[in-house]
Amino acid sequence: MSQAQAHSVRETIRDTFIKIRAMLLAGGEQVWQAGMDQERVRLSREEDLYKQEMLRLEKDLSDLESTVEELRGNVINRKTRVNMSDVENMALVLSKSSKTVADLKLRFPGLQDGMKTFLSSEMEKVMREEKFLKEEPERLESALRRCKKLTGTLVTLKRLMEKLASVQEQRLPCSNSSTDGRLSPTVTETPPITPTSSQHSK
Known part of the structure; x- marks a missing residue:
């Protein structure tokens, strides 16, 4: 496998991993959001019920205060006799209100803790989103600068490799120097001339 093919395989694996991770995070976010929605509904229901009962309590107390004050004024100013059944009814209303x-x-306290926890988680989510919106443009610019730098480096590296390949092609192959054997001139040996002895006849 060539280096380019290996790089392509690694990039494919990395992209697949990123997609799977994004899907898992999205699923977890949906589960978390569903849980938060249920908690929000529960707290909202408890808050509404609490507020309704508080409003009813305040109305009962206001009505009771007005009735008691009116009765008190009649007794003090007009010397009106008090109907004991009315007093008992007011006592029942007061007991119920108490x-x-x-x-x-x-x-x-339980409602308060639940709302504080929910608001805290919501604030953390808001802060994370604000941080994301604030930092993401710079992260994108940083990634873009890194891509440009790597592009320039790869272009320079490619040119250097092409130049090196061209130089290697132009270079002559080195030949092994053979031993320079010089032929020495052949020396012809002349056999010595032996003088012939003449035979004298006796």
Whole structure:
């Protein structure tokens, strides 16, 4: 496998991994969002119920205060006799209101903690999104600068490799120097001339 093919395979694997990770994160985000939606609905229902009971309590107390003040004024100023059944009815309303106050006072800390936790998580999410919106443009610009730098480096590297290949093609192959054997002139040896002895006849 060539280097380019290996790089292509690595890029494909990396892209696939990024897509799978994005899908998993999206699924986790949906589950988290669904859980947060359920918690929001529950807290909203408890908050609405609490507020309705608080409004009813305040109305009952306001009505009771007005009735008691009117009755008190009649007794003091007009010397009107008090109907005991009316007083007992007002006492019942007051007892009911007191129980409602005690119940709401017990329920409020749980509602308060739940709303604080929810608001805290919402604030963290808002802060993360604000941080993302603030930092993402610079991250994109940084990635773009890195791409440009790598492009320039690869172009320069390619030119150097092409130049090196051209130089290597133009270079003559080195030949092994053989031993310079010089032929020495052949020396013809002349056999010595032997003088012939003449035979004298006796």
